[in-house]
Amino acid sequence: MAAIAALVLDKNPGLDPAGVREALVTGAAPRGAAGYDVVFGNGLVDAVGAIEATPPESQSSPKLDWRAANFTVAQLADPALEATVWGDTADPDKDEISNLLEYAMGLDPNSADSAASGAPSVRPQGGALTMIFRRARSATDVDLVVEWSQDLKTWTDQSGSEYEMQLAERLVAENGDIATYEASMAVGAGRRGFVRLTVN
Numbered sequence: 001m002a003a004i005a006a007l008v009l010d011k012n013p014g015l016d017p018a019g020v021r022e023a024l025v026t027g028a029a030p031r032g033a034a035g036y037d038v039v040f041g042n043g044l045v046d047a048v049g050a051i052e053a054t055p056p057e058s059q060s061s062p063k064l065d066w067r068a069a070n071f072t073v074a075q076l077a078d079p080a081l082e083a084t085v086w087g088d089t090a091d092p093d094k095d096e097i098s099n100l101l102e103y104a105m106g107l108d109p110n111s112a113d114s115a116a117s118g119a120p121s122v123r124p125q126g127g128a129l130t131m132i133f134r135r136a137r138s139a140t141d142v143d144l145v146v147e148w149s150q151d152l153k154t155w156t157d158q159s160g161s162e163y164e165m166q167l168a169e170r171l172v173a174e175n176g177d178i179a180t181y182e183a184s185m186a187v188g189a190g191r192r193g194f195v196r197l198t199v200n
């Protein structure tokens, strides 16, 4: 039974336990009377039937669409290239922006980006640190969050504040799918402050 469940999950890793059970029950070869039977339960579990009854893994999400638009079918079919070419943490254009961040910010994962082409930038401004960054509206399955820190160890998003440090984020421009934001953090005299972008 466990081996068949593994086969079902191999066909569709996104299936929850209820979905696996459904596939096993639906695919079970009927024995005895049709349907539920006190002697046979749902019948003998049938590997072929269970796999046939497993719905295919959903192949559509904004991120998968983005991958398909930026990488070739051959690349995406090669698991060995996940770490270096098409996976979330890969950085094939070596601009130090991971693919997941490229996706979240509407950048090109195959072309090194700079501030001029939309990569995030930080500048000191008065007593504040200001980060300019963008979000792709179409990247609805990720969250791009600005966080600040005083020591590079503890990071807090804009919901938190400490001393005179606070983070304020505002929309400064919109251009089609791309929304540009400015996140400003009042650092205060004599204090150090850091900002970063995280995506999840």
Ligand SMILES: [Ca+2]
Residues within 6 Å of the ligand: 090, 091, 092, 093, 094, 095, 096, 097, 098, 099, 102, 109
């Ligand atoms: Ca990159």
Ligand SMILES: [Ca+2]
Residues within 6 Å of the ligand: 093, 095, 097, 102, 107, 108, 109, 110, 111, 112, 113
């Ligand atoms: Ca890039």
